[in-house]
Amino acid sequence: MRGPAARPRPLDARALAALAANPGCKRRALLDGAGVDKGALAAALGSPMASGQSQFAFMRGNAFEARVKSDGGAELMRLLGVADPTGLQLPDLSAAGPDGRAARTALALREATTAKEWTLLDHPMLALEVAGSPAYLEPDAVVVHPDGQWTVVEIKSFPMIDASADAAKVGAAARQAAVYVLALEQVAARTEGAQVAQSVLLVCPKDFSNLPTASVVDVRKQLSVTRRQLSRLTRVEDIAATLPQGATFDLERSGDELMAAVDSVSAAYAPDCLAACEMAFHCRAAARTDGDISALGRSLRGELGGLTTGSAVLAAARGEAGDPRDPAVAALRRAAALRAGALEAAGCR
Amino acid sequence: MSLITTLARLEAVESGRASPLATVRHRQLSEHPLVLVPLTTAGEAGAPLGALIGTDRQQPRLLTVAQPRDRELRFAFLAELADAVLPYLEAYGDDVELVERNATDAESGKRIKEEVELCADAPQLIVPGRAGIDFVRLLGRSMRFRRTVEQDPDAAYPAPPHVPLLGRWLTHYGERARVPGSSLLLAATDLLNRHWATGQSSLEDQHLGALLAWIDPAEGESGAQAALRAESYRDPRGQLVCPPAGPATDPAFDNRLLAPAVEAYDRVRQRWQAAQDGDEADSWMGELAIAEREIRRLLRTQMEPTWHSVWRAIDLARELPEGARVADRWTRDRWSFTAHRDRVRAGEPPQPRRDDAVTAARKLASRETAQAQLEAQEALDDPLVLAGRRLSGEAFIGEVTDVVMAWSESKRPAPRPLLTFHTDDRPHLGERTKVYRSLDGKPQSAEFVRYETDGVLVLRLTDRMGRAKDPAEGSVPEKGDRIAWTLFEHDQRGGPKLPDPEETPWTHGGPPGTDAESPDLITPEDLL
Secondary structure, three states: OOOOOOOOOOOOHHHHHHHHHOOOOHHHHHHHHOOOOHHHHHHHOOOOOOOOOOHHHHHHHHHHHHHHHOHHHHHHHHHOOOOOOOOOEOOOOOOOHHHHHHHHHHHHHHHHHHHOOOEEEEOOOEEEEEOOEEEEEOOOEEEEOOOOEEEEEEEOOOOEEOOEOOHHHHHHHHHHHHHHHHHHHHHHHOOOOOEEOOEEEEEEEEOOOOOEEEEEEEOHHHHHHHHHHHHHOOOHHHHHHOOOOOOOOOOOOOHHHHHHHHHOOOOOOOHHHHHOOOOHHHHHHHHHHHOEHHHHOOOHHHHOOOOOEHHHHHHHHOOOOOOOOOHHHHHHHHHHHHHHHHHHHOOOO | OOHHHHHHHHHHHHHOOOEEOOOOEOOOOOOOOEEEEEEEOOOOOOOEEEEEEEOOOOOOEEEEOOOOOOHHHHHHHHHHHHHHHHHHHHHHHOOEEEEEEEEEOOOOOOEEEEEEEEEOOOOOEEEOOHHHHHHHHHHHHHHHOOOEOOOOOOOOOOEOOOHHHHHHHHHHHHHHOOOOOOOOEEEHHHHHHHHEEOOOOOOHHHOHHHHHHHHOOOOOOOHHHHHHHHHHOEOOOOOEOOOOOOOOOOHHHHHHHHHHHHHHHHHHHHHHHHOOOHHHHHHHHHHHHHHHHHHHHHHHHHHHHHHHHHHHHHHHHHOOOEOOOHHHHHHHHHHHHHHHHHHHHOOOOOOOOOOOHHHHHHHHHHHHHHHHHHHHHHHHHOHHHHHHHHHOOOEEEEEEEEEEOOEOOOOOOOEOOEEEEEEOOOOOOOOOOEEEEEEOOEEEEEEEEEEEEOOEEEEEEOOOOOOOOOOOOOOOOOOOOEEEEEOOOOOOOOOOOOOOHHHOOHHHHOOOOOOOOOOOOOOOOOOO
16 A cells, blocks of 8 residues: 555554544554555645754753663662662563564563563563554663563653653653553563553653653553553554555655545544644645634534534624524624624724 | 634634734733744753844844853853843833832731832843743743852852843743733733634644734735745755744754754864964864854844744734733733842842742732733723623623612612613623623622513612712713623732731641752753
8 A cells, every 4th residue: 555665664652642642533544554654645745744853852862861771770770769779680682673572572571570580671672553553662661570560661851840841741751651551561461470560650851960860650541541542543454445446655656646545535634633743734734625623723613513614604603504593503693793893893994 | 712713713714814803902012122032952951052132123132052062152152141131121120110008017017008119111021932931931940040159169060140140030030921911021922812813723823933924924825825834835955934933943954954063163173172282273263263153144044034023923913002901910010020129139049949838829829810800801901802701691781771760778878770771792690690890990880680671681880989878970870871791800809818928827838948049960961
């Protein structure tokens, strides 16, 4: 579907969290499931979005992570509250291919749980099946406790100032970590004596320094939301079955063909997509052309009853259409009359 | 979002131009605001990259940091920033008027009048967006605990003079920006969003360029087109035509232009430091100046469009007439400024890292009062805002159709005239619900008596008619008067007064205040 020449783009935790935030979007589910490069696709459709990270932020993130993990993991263990991690194991997790690495990780997790020793897994690989296609996830670290508990460690480079960090960023980190916990639970289910902690360790720079500080973040809520949303995702095969014959997202094809293929899968655009999806500009343009009012915000739909397009709302407000007995239409007409009256009184227009 | 706002947005979609959400200006705009357009280094906390600042739109002052990881260069930047901001703030501190206010005499405990100073005007700071307000607060936090050589001769990395003071002022402004209706520190996007509805979502409205594109599009272009251009058009070098309003920069700018320029600067500086003799050092010094100039030029290209956008936003908002009660809220801002001036002059320590329980409770209570007051005042100033309250049944407008004199049944009968009132609005009135109208700027109250028929109701006027048996002239409406009544009070009285900190029981006082003054921990390399 993505074309024979293209390598599949693996799903990562961020993409899964975004997908779980908008489970009604078949377009995103299909494109992600098929491993299509959405950024390149959006560019081919003429609606590219800015992407990529500043190299300053990238360098800082890497340097901070290296610092946190330095000294054989002692610093990280101190943040976990373990002053003297004697016999801390750091198993080697390298293997060929994501499948190999995932298997190696599962093996290391089992061994560590049986050995009942502190173990730090640096960049383990976890596999999770989402909507019928496999996703590979790479948490920053996982710590195995001697009692068989597994804790996800998430290292972020935004600061924790006076022990509080930007709520939006913490929320995003928690949603991402919840996906890791979900994937770990599948491994734990096959491991005797293992249990995955429902809270994760978030490590951030302290104040304006480069010293790490950490906070335990409870992700039970994010976990249940993500679990429910991911299970609600329509299976990719079912979406693909509704595609017209021969539809393809091969980037070698012409723009018109791609456009037709993309438009044959329905999207659920909302302004939040702008921060989470490379296709957002394309979907927004389509939503605007259709006059879909959710392009102005999800909350608008609630108060407008069955009216879903801008022109229908305006027509109802002006008394050109709509049933006046419908409470939504009646409220709109009153609102329009009050607004017009107030503007007239103020001498505008 | 109320239905009226929704309609305004949809009208904007249809017409391709923003539509009005207010008929008057609800925020104070100083005659000489200080505009600040800051930039920060991606991924670093409190590592500013540059700023355009000034009160003269033609001549902004450009401040830059050639290598944001260098503590010396950052300190030099902050010192320059203090030099640009503090004289502006201090100029307002000495122009005062004397105001009488009630106080309690410390010795006798009697109520007395005392004269206190109130600054005649307050300095106003305007940043491009909400992220700018957060950055002001962050800068304040990063500076106010620093120590200068004078304060602590043993400090490992002493800050330049005035930097901790600037930190305290920026903290005060950042904190004040959280009070609803305050205008000391404004974001240009908030200013525009309060007065206009665009045809895009409120999320997209945070982009200053796109927002201006809707409100003020070029001739023959729709707002949506202009906004798209502002959001996403790039030049052949892959740079945004309208750079983000900051403080975050565009990653493409960082990677393609800024990073190579900073690297070049670093290389030249290493050579300069390694130079063997004076002549060689001098020539590298020249190279260094060239490299630094290039970085300054690059940063200017990123900040200048935003600088002009902020001033354009100020122009647009100035075109609206000021709301009648804006000056009242600005007086509160002046009090806030004066109070902080006094704290600084009295040599009090910087604001603590975290408020104690008593301060937090006070702040919360005053912000709740300010919110209610803002909502009431905006509705009274602006028929379009009032329309929203009428739609939700919290206000009604109509005409007096009859006035019948009546008196209260006490020993000294007081006038309690009954008004018959016709309105098409549908207020949520219950028995004896109090309603208010504005009489010469003061609220007069009445209570609901009964409905006569649909749309005709009877109100009993209850105050502001003088002490005599007959009401004072002009205090009772006459037949044919059009009146706007509100169900909400006009003057917000805060809840019951909180006890003084000393009187607060230990159960409510929280833990005692801690090391408010201790400086932050500093490591040799405080950035990675």
